[in-house]
Amino acid sequence: MxxxxxxxxxxxxxxxxxLLFLLSAGLTLTFGIMDFVNLAHGALYMLGAFFCATLTxxxxxxxxxxxxxxxxxxxxxxxxEKLVVQHLYDRDHLDHVLATFGLILCIDTMVxxxxxPEGMAIPLPDFLNSQVELLPGIVFPTFRLLIxxxxxxxxxxxxxxxxxxxxxxxxxxxxxxxxMVGALGVDIRTLFSGVFALGAALAGxxxxxxxxxxxxxxxxxxxIIITTFVVIIIGGVGSMKGAFLAALIIGLIDTFGRSFLDDxxxxxxxxxxxxxxxxxxxxxxxYILMAVILAFRPQGLFPPLTx
Amino acid sequence: MKKLLTSATVAAAxxxxxxxxxxxxxVKIGFITTLTTGAASIGKDQENAVNLALEHIDNTMGGKPxxxxxxxxxxxxxxxxxxxxxxxKQDDVDFVAGYIWSHxxxxxxxxVLDSGKFLISANAGPSPVAGxxxxxxxxxxxxxxxQTPMAMGETLNKxxxxxxxxxxxxxxxxxxxxxxxERTFKGExxxxxxxxxxxxxxxxxxAELAKAKASGAEGIFVFYPGKAAGAFIKQYEQAxxxxxxxxxxxxxxxSLSLPKLKEGGMKSVLGSSMTQFWSPxxxxxxxxxxxxxxxxxxxxxxxxxxxxxxDSIMLIKSAVDSVDGNLDDMDGMRAAMQKADFPSIRGExxxxxxxxxxxxxYSRTVVEDEDGNWTTQIDQVVLENHQDVYAxxxxx
Numbered sequence: 001m002x003x004x005x006x007x008x009x010x011x012x013x014x015x016x017x018x019l020l021f022l023l024s025a026g027l028t029l030t031f032g033i034m035d036f037v038n039l040a041h042g043a044l045y046m047l048g049a050f051f052c053a054t055l056t057x058x059x060x061x062x063x064x065x066x067x068x069x070x071x072x073x074x075x076x077x078x079x080x081e082k083l084v085v086q087h088l089y090d091r092d093h094l095d096h097v098l099a100t101f102g103l104i105l106c107i108d109t110m111v112x113x114x115x116x117p118e119g120m121a122i123p124l125p126d127f128l129n130s131q132v133e134l135l136p137g138i139v140f141p142t143f144r145l146l147i148x149x150x151x152x153x154x155x156x157x158x159x160x161x162x163x164x165x166x167x168x169x170x171x172x173x174x175x176x177x178x179x180m181v182g183a184l185g186v187d188i189r190t191l192f193s194g195v196f197a198l199g200a201a202l203a204g205x206x207x208x209x210x211x212x213x214x215x216x217x218x219x220x221x222x223x224i225i226i227t228t229f230v231v232i233i234i235g236g237v238g239s240m241k242g243a244f245l246a247a248l249i250i251g252l253i254d255t256f257g258r259s260f261l262d263d264x265x266x267x268x269x270x271x272x273x274x275x276x277x278x279x280x281x282x283x284x285x286x287y288i289l290m291a292v293i294l295a296f297r298p299q300g301l302f303p304p305l306t307x
Numbered sequence: 308m309k310k311l312l313t314s315a316t317v318a319a320a321x322x323x324x325x326x327x328x329x330x331x332x333x334v335k336i337g338f339i340t341t342l343t344t345g346a347a348s349i350g351k352d353q354e355n356a357v358n359l360a361l362e363h364i365d366n367t368m369g370g371k372p373x374x375x376x377x378x379x380x381x382x383x384x385x386x387x388x389x390x391x392x393x394x395x396k397q398d399d400v401d402f403v404a405g406y407i408w409s410h411x412x413x414x415x416x417x418x419v420l421d422s423g424k425f426l427i428s429a430n431a432g433p434s435p436v437a438g439x440x441x442x443x444x445x446x447x448x449x450x451x452x453x454q455t456p457m458a459m460g461e462t463l464n465k466x467x468x469x470x471x472x473x474x475x476x477x478x479x480x481x482x483x484x485x486x487x488x489e490r491t492f493k494g495e496x497x498x499x500x501x502x503x504x505x506x507x508x509x510x511x512x513x514a515e516l517a518k519a520k521a522s523g524a525e526g527i528f529v530f531y532p533g534k535a536a537g538a539f540i541k542q543y544e545q546a547x548x549x550x551x552x553x554x555x556x557x558x559x560x561x562s563l564s565l566p567k568l569k570e571g572g573m574k575s576v577l578g579s580s581m582t583q584f585w586s587p588x589x590x591x592x593x594x595x596x597x598x599x600x601x602x603x604x605x606x607x608x609x610x611x612x613x614x615x616x617x618d619s620i621m622l623i624k625s626a627v628d629s630v631d632g633n634l635d636d637m638d639g640m641r642a643a644m645q646k647a648d649f650p651s652i653r654g655e656x657x658x659x660x661x662x663x664x665x666x667x668x669y670s671r672t673v674v675e676d677e678d679g680n681w682t683t684q685i686d687q688v689v690l691e692n693h694q695d696v697y698a699x700x701x702x703x
Contacts, residue, residue: 005521012513117347118563119534121541121571129572131547141545144513213545214510214538215567217345223507258500259514279477279501283509 017251018151022206026199032238042221048204049216053120077200119217236300257282337394356613360620369632387411438697451695452483458668460491476504593650
């Protein structure tokens, strides 16, 4: 019994981590590589969820809706970059924060006007709404397995894109010296627009994957963006590998904290005190980890090699 | 110097005088609810109910027109308190009503009560305001938080459930709900999770559901109001727990979440059990009128939030009517409200010493109505004329 729940919580942690990775990958591209602080990243995550919910209603197929909503979210990101973000690259970080915070308010209100305040549920097809028995006695929701699979595929795709393609080379080059790459005849503006759109698509994908579990709702992006920043700080700003590993670490710590902390506390204190303390401490765990890392290894666990 | 003082006093008296005249022309009601964030759908439902109530009474109380000021608490205690301060100080309202959230009410109550105005809770019922912090100018048109889960504990005893897993958000009301069910449930509570709440509330319950399943409990009791309800039910369904771990809820499945659950095909809620002081199908004249008109005007079943908001306006009307619109007669209005003499959607009830309703609680089941809408149906009375347990701590 004990080992089976341990295994299930491991999968749950992995699934949360994968989701955080999809979000932090986009943030790593914009923050780490383009040096742009994008608080509105969470708004794109929300937009992805709402696009997907609407398309699911119209097409009747969740899978088709996801395939259509990904380019749609990328397009939204592209437009956002052209309209607002592009003008901010030369400004300092405070301006980025102010402008993108304004964007959050605008996008939240726009969603409120278009979709109403109540949020949207996404119905899943039956084969995803079921459970699979992985090992005897270990039953896991199919959809959560799908999240893990899609996240791993996206991670592999990003790794290949950034490290082993010409486009990835240009992105990395543009990040370390924008002027020089521009002088070599590369259209750096379009390149950055594309990268921003890619980040938007990844955030949108995360929104689409979580919405069938928690529903699409206003402010869902602001709820998760802080955790996403924690991930990239722990992983090392600008490092895709760091974002991946840190996302998994955070996902596992958060899940295990929620699962087992009260039992652990009960060993050393009264069960009443444990019941009060455990939820408070488990909500703080990832921030405690971030504080420790900032104190002893401010560059993060896996900082990029060339910075 | 003396002259200056005199003129200042006169000026102050004049300003106060004009204010009093302005205020006396109409009955000013401030209504605090949540109009933004994911919980805005609750606020919208309450706003609809308040507007319907004002329509039903021709916007008149004690012969005076009513001015309604809606305010948003943003689902945050500090924002709710600011909005309350504005209503009390700047708008100088006569009544402050509303409050969905216990933590918002607890943060805001002092602003209203210290200024000598009436505070009507149309939802939140945290234990302090029913007990030690009770106040002569505070009234509730809802319930004390513990009562509904206490009714659930009784329901579970009647159904013969022996072991229970408990989940609730980690804030004032969540703790009250857990305390309530623990007070009456006679079986064993085999596990308990209090999850993160507030603006960045936890909505992914994978870890908790896995624990609940492993605990081998005979049922799961949850309290997840607002958007967390949809999230919880979906994951409960996806985890396939309907048969192994029957669902018992309070303030989780309501007329706001049911249409969405239906849309999402969450069939596992059908047949699940809950308790409440009211239900859309409660056969009381005032309720039949309220539900029928609400459905006609807004197209959906009213939620209990809406029902309580409707009652709060009716309670205020009974007070203002009794003193013929003389809003300075606080004692008269207070005495009128204590009688609970108005057509309530819950039928006849009375007020306890702490101004919390003494009322029936029913067990209800989620069913599909004849038009295919998902709604709830009353099974039986579980607690009759029930008074909350904190009333004895109140010195009124």
